[in-house]
Structures are given as structure tokens and as C-alpha cells.
Amino acid sequence: MGSGSSTTSFGKAWQKNLQFYECENKGYTYFKHDDLNTRLKTTLGEDEPIMRCWTYTASTGECCKEHMFVVLETPSFWYSLEKGFNFITMQRGKCEAIVKDKLTGRNRKDCVLIIGPTRSDSSVHFLVNRLYEFNELDKEYNVLLQNCKAFAGHCFDWLTPYKSFLSALAVYASFSPYLP
Numbered sequence: 397m398g399s400g401s402s403t404t405s406f407g408k409a410w411q412k413n414l415q416f417y418e419c420e421n422k423g424y425t426y427f428k429h430d431d432l433n434t435r436l437k438t439t440l441g442e443d444e445p446i447m448r449c450w451t452y453t454a455s456t457g458e459c460c461k462e463h464m465f466v467v468l469e470t471p472s473f474w475y476s477l478e479k480g481f482n483f484i485t486m487q488r489g490k491c492e493a494i495v496k497d498k499l500t501g502r503n504r505k506d507c508v509l510i511i512g513p514t515r516s517d518s519s520v521h522f523l524v525n526r527l528y529e530f531n532e533l534d535k536e537y538n539v540l541l542q543n544c545k546a547f548a549g550h551c552f553d554w555l556t557p558y559k560s561f562l563s564a565l566a567v568y569a570s571f572s573p574y575l576p
Contacts, residue, residue, distance in 0.1 A: 419489030450512030479547035
């Protein structure tokens with residue numbers, strides 16, 4: 397392996413990047429850990445409050461049955477944030493469907509709401525700070541410990557007033573027909 401990447405349990409290389417995808421212009425920009433509080437924040441522009449967030453799952457069609465991700469609403473944009481086998485992806489678009497129902501322009505399969513909407517008292521730059529402070533880009537994907545569900549749980553904990561993603565999931569599970 398070259399420097400800056402390693403192989404996950406699925407043989408895919410962890411790139412230690414955040415992939416930022418602008419949905420309207422279909423453009424990718426990649427950021428390393430040291431770029432989060434500088435280049436990424438500049439790319440994002442003025443900090444915006446996150447008003448509400450949701451947690452969804454979607455079918456992957458691969459060996460993992462479902463993929464979990466977070467959707468965020470600000471006054472100007474919608475975002476999704478998720479951990480994949482290769483890197484963390486942040487998408488930004490002008491409407492909810494473009495970040496919820498698609499991943500980098502490709503349709504998601506069987507998208508199911510797990511939690512939300514939940515109010516947030518955080519901001520987009522606060523989220524970027526958390527990614528930096530907790531070295532999320534250095535945490536290689538691991539199917540058991542550092543997977544999409546664990547990452548979505550961390551994001552949910554950072555952005556919402558709940559103490560724990562699992563306790564929030566337990567509260568919502570009693571109301572959701574999709575959870576046992």
C-alpha cells in the first residue's frame with residue numbers, strides 16, 4: 397500500500413479523505429485531515445446553523461445488508477454525511493431528495509427513515525470541527541467497529557440534544573414499523 401491508505405477488511409483502500417460532493421454541479425473535492433478547518437470551511441462558506449437532522453439506512457446490494465447515513469438541513473442547503481469503505485462523503489444540495497435519495501449522483505436503494513426529524517443546536521462548521529477533533533479521517537473503515545452505523549451514531553450525538561445515539565434509537569424504535 398502507498399502512504400496515506402491501508403486496506404479495509406473488504407480489500408478496499410481507506411484513503412483518509414473527506415470527499416465533498418456538490419450535487420448541483422456534480423463536482424468532487426477531496427480533503428485531508430489538516431484541510432478540514434481551513435480549505436473545507438472555505439469551500440463550505442459562511443457557517444450555517446443545522447436546524448434538523450435525520451438518520452437513514454439504504455440497501456447496499458453488497459455484503460453489508462444496509463448502509464446508515466445522516467441528513468442535515470440548514471437554512472440554505474441540505475447535506476448528507478456518511479462513512480464508506482474508502483472515505484467519508486459529505487454531499488451538499490439545494491433539496492432534500494438530492495442528498496437523501498442519491499449518493500454522488502447515483503440512486504440509493506430502499507432508503508428507510510430510522511430517526512428524525514430531530515432538532516439540532518449545532519452548525520456545519522461545528523460538525524467539521526468534530527470530524528477534525530476526533531480524527532475521523534484517520535479511522536479506517538472496519539466492518540465491526542468503525543463502520544457507517546458507528547459513524548452515523550457519532551454524528552447524531554454531536555448534533556442533537558440526545559445523550560446517546562443508541563438511547564435515541566430505542567425511543568424511536570417503539571414508533572417505527574421498520575425496527576424490531
